[in-house]
Amino acid sequence: xxxxxxxxxxxxxxxxxxxxxxxxxxxxxxxxxxxxxxxxxxxxxxxxxxxxxxxxxxxxxxxxxxxxxxxxxxxxxxxxxxxxxxxxxxxxxxxxxxxxxxxxxxxxxxxxxxxxxxxxxxxxxxxxxxxxxxxxxxxxxxxxxxxxxxxxxxxxxxxxxxxxxxxxxxxxxxxxxxxxxxxxxxxxxxxxxxxxxxxx
Numbered sequence: 765x766x767x768x769x770x771x772x773x774x775x776x777x778x779x780x781x782x783x784x785x786x787x788x789x790x791x792x793x794x795x796x797x798x799x800x801x802x803x804x805x806x807x808x809x810x811x812x813x814x815x816x817x818x819x820x821x822x823x824x825x826x827x828x829x830x831x832x833x834x835x836x837x838x839x840x841x842x843x844x845x846x847x848x849x850x851x852x853x854x855x856x857x858x859x860x861x862x863x864x865x866x867x868x869x870x871x872x873x874x875x876x877x878x879x880x881x882x883x884x885x886x887x888x889x890x891x892x893x894x895x896x897x898x899x900x901x902x903x904x905x906x907x908x909x910x911x912x913x914x915x916x917x918x919x920x921x922x923x924x925x926x927x928x929x930x931x932x933x934x935x936x937x938x939x940x941x942x943x944x945x946x947x948x949x950x951x952x953x954x955x956x957x958x959x960x961x962x963x964x
Contacts, residue, residue, distance in 0.1 A: 808895060808925045809871030810903060813917050818865055818910040820855040820879050827851060834881035835864065844883060857881070857908055862888045865905040865913065869895060869925075882906065890931025891916040 768776050778786040785792055822830045828850050836844040849856040857863070864882040868875030891907030893916035903920065907913040916930035929936035 808869050808903065808921055810867065810869060810921050812921060813914050815910040815914045817877065818863065818879065818905065818907070818913040820857075820863060820881070821853050822850055822855060825850050826853045830855075832881060834861070834883055836883045838884055846881065846883070848881075855881075860887060862886070862906055862908050863913070865917075866897070867903050869902045890929060892927070892929055893917045893920040894927045895920065895925040896927065
């Protein structure tokens with residue numbers, strides 16, 4: 765690229781393999797379409813999930829109390845500890861906590877999903893499932909209710925990726941994206957849809 769000045773970084777000329785292909789924002793000749801290249805679609809290779817997949821359990825404790833490490837914070841995270849009640853083998857979520865559940869998306873090996881307590885996101889009403897999660901873009905589900913989490917996750921799996929929201933048995937507008945989530949158009953479309961839904 766040739767830049768006449770560095771404060772604006774507007775390219776005057778663009779060269780590829782030694783050939784001038786664009787000048788002053790205009791292509792000098794059309795770019796031929798690529799042959800034999802297909803976008804990497806349908807990379808969310810997961811079987812449908814059930815509510816049982818989103819139950820947090822502590823091995824060896826059916827009734828009682830346990831102290832668990834948890835993830836605290838949203839943008840900048842740190843470890844914390846919290847005491848929880850366990851009934852019928854299930855962790856009872858403390859006030860102000862939600863769950864985060866993550867599973868490898870590509871189906872290339874038997875990946876074990878990971879689930880943890882999450883603090884600092886508020887008490888989510890419903891569930892959010894998304895495949896926008898740098899750097900791996902695996903399936904991530906947030907929520908407090910296992911049924912809602914399963915609904916959101918399965919809607920996202922069926923759509924092939926993107927973002928899905930479930931609340932009180934209903935689905936809010938879903939933003940599917942079958943391409944990997946590093947593609948800007950898919951990412952912007954999904955965040956706009958999810959922001960509008962969460963605000964209602």
